[in-house]
Structure formats: structure tokens, C-alpha cells
Amino acid sequence: MTSLKKQGNQLASSAFQLEVLKTLPSGTPSFATTLSNHEISSISPLETKILQLNLGYMCNQTCKHCHVDAGPDRKEIMTREVMNDVLSVLREHSFQTLDLTGGAPEMNPDFRWFVEQASQLVPHIIVRCNLTIINANPKYYDLPEFFKQHNINVVSSLPFYQKKRTDRQRGNGVFDRSIDALQRLNGVGYGTNDSNLQLDLVYNPMGAFLPGDQATLEQDFKKELQETFDISFNNLLVITNLPISRFLEFLLASGNYDTYMTKLVQAFNPAAAAGVMCRDTLSVGWDGALYDCDFNQMLELPVATTSSRNIRDFDAEALLNRRIVTANHCYGCTAGAGSSCGGQTA
Amino acid sequence: MKKTYYDPADLAKFGDIAEYQKPLADSFFKYYGEVFQDGALSKREKSLIALAVAHAIQCPYCIDAYTTDGLEKGASEEQMMEAVHVAAAIRGGASLVHATQMMSKVDEVSM
Ligand code: SF4
Ligand code: SF4
Numbered sequence: 001m002t003s004l005k006k007q008g009n010q011l012a013s014s015a016f017q018l019e020v021l022k023t024l025p026s027g028t029p030s031f032a033t034t035l036s037n038h039e040i041s042s043i044s045p046l047e048t049k050i051l052q053l054n055l056g057y058m059c060n061q062t063c064k065h066c067h068v069d070a071g072p073d074r075k076e077i078m079t080r081e082v083m084n085d086v087l088s089v090l091r092e093h094s095f096q097t098l099d100l101t102g103g104a105p106e107m108n109p110d111f112r113w114f115v116e117q118a119s120q121l122v123p124h125i126i127v128r129c130n131l132t133i134i135n136a137n138p139k140y141y142d143l144p145e146f147f148k149q150h151n152i153n154v155v156s157s158l159p160f161y162q163k164k165r166t167d168r169q170r171g172n173g174v175f176d177r178s179i180d181a182l183q184r185l186n187g188v189g190y191g192t193n194d195s196n197l198q199l200d201l202v203y204n205p206m207g208a209f210l211p212g213d214q215a216t217l218e219q220d221f222k223k224e225l226q227e228t229f230d231i232s233f234n235n236l237l238v239i240t241n242l243p244i245s246r247f248l249e250f251l252l253a254s255g256n257y258d259t260y261m262t263k264l265v266q267a268f269n270p271a272a273a274a275g276v277m278c279r280d281t282l283s284v285g286w287d288g289a290l291y292d293c294d295f296n297q298m299l300e301l302p303v304a305t306t307s308s309r310n311i312r313d314f315d316a317e318a319l320l321n322r323r324i325v326t327a328n329h330c331y332g333c334t335a336g337a338g339s340s341c342g343g344q345t346a
Numbered sequence: 347m348k349k350t351y352y353d354p355a356d357l358a359k360f361g362d363i364a365e366y367q368k369p370l371a372d373s374f375f376k377y378y379g380e381v382f383q384d385g386a387l388s389k390r391e392k393s394l395i396a397l398a399v400a401h402a403i404q405c406p407y408c409i410d411a412y413t414t415d416g417l418e419k420g421a422s423e424e425q426m427m428e429a430v431h432v433a434a435a436i437r438g439g440a441s442l443v444h445a446t447q448m449m450s451k452v453d454e455v456s457m
Contacts, residue, residue, distance in 0.1 A: 165422075206417075207417070210418050213389075213420075216390070262358070
């Protein structure tokens with residue numbers, strides 16, 4: 001499987017995705033209309049607590065649902081120059097968390113250098129590790145040790161505690177290799193009772209349906225992974241699939257687009273709208289461009305400020321006064337118990 | 347009348363039954379909602395029971411709805427298939443247990 005971009009699929013174009021998303025099943029209100037029906041004039045930003053960096057779209061996997069359209073054929077990568085711009089901002093402003101994502105962020109050649117620098121400037125660093133990178137190549141075998149050395153919070157996708165469902169979404173053999181990687185992480189102390197090394201897993205539905213209750217799924221995952229593979233972890237973060245990029249392609253190709261959008265819209269929850277992650281998270285693209293979230297980054301919807309659109313021009317006040325850019329894909333964040341990079345929100 | 351008896355789009359129109367008789371529909375949907383809340387049985391257990399019953403009564407709407415619902419509740423494929431086997435076992439067993447009636451009748455009319 002290759003990325004939509006490599007295939008020349010028209011859904012690789014963010015403009016085309018936004019056009020598709022404008023069309024909702026008949027009688028379905030747009031996201032903006034739903035907000036105003038609930039007397040929410042707009043989603044307003046709070047002070048930025050989390051800076052999420054996309055270190056590049058290159059990945060060793062090509063998962064079917066990937067909202068980044070990542071894969072081995074993607075070449076976009078954050079340079080050391082942009083990383084230096086980020087470090088300057090970290091020196092001048094305090095954030096609670098630096099969240100490193102991709103692609104596989106570890107494939108960026110400056111990943112380790114950057115983590116070493118950043119870990120002196122910010123108290124909490126998340127690495128969104130896809131697990132299979134750990135055993136993809138001998139040069140990555142020591143990643144668990146490296147994460148431990150820098151007290152990284154490892155957050156890893158495992159769509160289900162069974163092989164069939166996981167491999168269907170993430171590729172053949174991914175489940176077995178993810179289990180091996182989790183055992184290696186447990187081996188250095190991650191996710192175990194006697195350490196503070198935090199290992200969180202991410203669940204997302206393997207198709208056109210909404211996720212269930214986070215606490216119940218966490219119990220299932222803990223029981224099944226412990227009993228079958230002797231694996232432990234801290235929290236399960238439950239995420240809804242947003243209708244963009246490769247998941248949007250799946251929805252359209254399988255004829256599930258209308259049903260899924262209707263489901264998201266019918267499940268609109270004002271409490272989840274109040275807790276959307278773009279309020280206190282800012283996304284930085286591989287080229288330094290600023291976005292309200294990683295999804296807006298993929299849709300190439302930049303932050304609505306004129307003065308602070310790149311990390312090198314970071315202006316906390318201008319960003320605090322911006323309007324968050326929303327469209328119909330945002331229904332994915334506000335359905336049911338809500339969804340964010342930190343799991344359910346309501 | 348449409349050319350087929352069943353149309354997946356009709357499932358979404360279930361609520362429309364209130365157009366002809368609102369108070370009864372309202373009572374039914376309220377009761378329905380309460381039945382599926384967590385109680386002595388969890389929401390997922392109830393969803394799997396609903397899936398089994400859907401197969402026993404062979405309702406395509408309910409099979410559609412409770413397959414998705416089972417997935418949403420985190421049920422595995424094995425759990426969903428075992429639920430259907432429960433329905434099949436009870437349906438099959440219900441036929442077979444009546445064989446005792448047939449056997450009694452054979453005794454009754456035989457010399
Ligand atoms: S979902 Fe994650 S692991 Fe899968 S292709 Fe996308 S970035 Fe890579
Ligand atoms: S998609 Fe992005 S902008 Fe829209 S609600 Fe979710 S986090 Fe906010």
C-alpha cells in the first residue's frame with residue numbers, strides 16, 4: 001500500500017477533501033450551524049499548554065485509516081533549522097507538554113538530538129510511537145532505553161487487543177510486532193507498577209463506527225493484554241476517526257460516508273465541543289507552519305492570524321486572540337464522549 | 347409500495363412511527379432507552395443479547411443496528427458470533443425438544 005499522494009489520488013488534495021466534506025447527507029446541518037443551534041458562537045482558544053510537533057510524514061507503516069496519509073514514500077520532514085526555531089520558543093515560553101508526532105517521529109534523523117535539547121526545556125514530552133518502529137531496524141532497538149533516559153511519555157496505537165482487527169487496519173504482522181515492542185517497553189519499566197515511566201495506548205475504531213466507553217475499553221485491554229501477553233500499560237486513550245485523508249477515502253470507497261457523517265452529527269455533544277483539544281493545543285507542521293490541530297494541518301487550514309503563522313514568528317497574544325478554524329471534519333471531535341489526542345474529553 | 351420489503355434507509359426512520367401514534371411511540375422509545383442502560387447487565391452484555399435476539403427473530407434492521415452497536419461497545423467478532431450461536435442453539439433446541447411430543451404421540455397411537 002502506498003500513500004494517497006503517491007497514488008495520485010485526488011483525496012491527497014486538501015482542497016478536494018474540504019470540498020467533499022462540504023457535502024453532508026440531506027437535511028444535515030453544517031458544523032457551524034450546529035454550533036450556533038447550541039448557542040456556541042465559536043470555539044475560542046485558551047492559553048497554549050501543549051505544543052504538538054509533526055516531525056514529518058515519513059512512516060514505516062501505511063495504516064488504512066491514517067489521517068496524515070503517512071508512509072515510507074512521504075519525504076516531508078522537519079529540518080534542524082525549524083527544530084531550532086521551536087527550541088527558541090520553548091526557551092521563552094512555558095508549555096506543559098511537548099507532543100511529538102508524525103509519521104513515525106523517530107525516523108526524523110534529528111529526532112534524538114531534538115529530544116535531548118527539548119527535554120531540558122519542557123517538563124513533559126510525549127512521543128507518539130507506532131511501536132513497530134522499535135523493531136523495524138537494529139538502529140531503533142535501543143529506543144525504549146532512549147525514551148526511558150529522557151522520561152518520555154510513550155503513547156502508542158493499538159486498535160485492538162486481537163491480531164485480526166489490528167492487522168486489518170495497520171497491516172499484516174503489525175500486531176505481533178506491536179506486542180513484541182510493548183514487551184520491550186515493559187522490559188525497561190514502561191507501564192509497570194514499580195516505575196513512573198508512562199506508557200499509554202490509543203484505541204480507535206476499525207471502521208465506520210464510533211468508539212465505546214473509554215473506561216470499559218481500558219479494562220478490556222488491560223485484562224486481555226495482561227492475561228495473553230503479560231503486558232501492562234497506564235491509560236487507554238480512546239479516539240474517534242476523523243473523516244479526512246485515508247479514513248475519508250475508506251468512507252467514500254466503502255459507501256459509508258453518509259452513514260458515518262450522520263452518526264457523528266447525531267452524536268454532537270456540546271460538552272465535548274467545550275473540551276476540544278484545539279483550545280489549548282497548537283500544532284506545528286514539519287515546515288514550522290502553525291495550525292489549530294494536526295487535522296487542520298493535514299487539511300492545510302492555517303491558524304487565522306496574520307502575524308503568527310509560523311513557529312519562528314510565535315506570538316502568544318496574537319494566537320490567544322485568534323478564531324479557531326472549524327469545518328465539518330470537526331464533528332469527529334464533538335461526537336459522543338468527544339475525542340482528542342488525549343482521548344475522550346466529555 | 348416499494349419493490350422490496352426491506353430498505354436499510356428505513357432503519358433511520360424508526361422514530362417516524364410516532365407520526366401515527368405519538369403517546370405509545372414515546373412510551374416505547376423511553377422504555378427502549380432505559381432497557382439498554384447499564385444495570386445488573388452491562389450495556390455490552392445487553393447489546394450482545396439484542397444481537398442474538400435479532401438473529402432469532404431474523405430482523406435485518408436489528409442485525410444491522412446491533413452489529414454496529416456491538417463493535418462500538420468493544421465486542422470482539424468471537425463474542426458476536428457466540429451470541430448468534432446461542433440464538434441458533436435455542437432455536438434448534440426448541441425444534442428438537444418438541445420431538446419428545448412426537449415420540450409421545452408415536453407411543454400413544456402405537457400398539
Ligand atoms: S497511523 Fe501512525 S503508524 Fe499508521 S501510517 Fe499513520 S502515522 Fe504511521
Ligand atoms: S478538528 Fe481540530 S479544529 Fe476541529 S474541533 Fe477538532 S481539534 Fe478543533
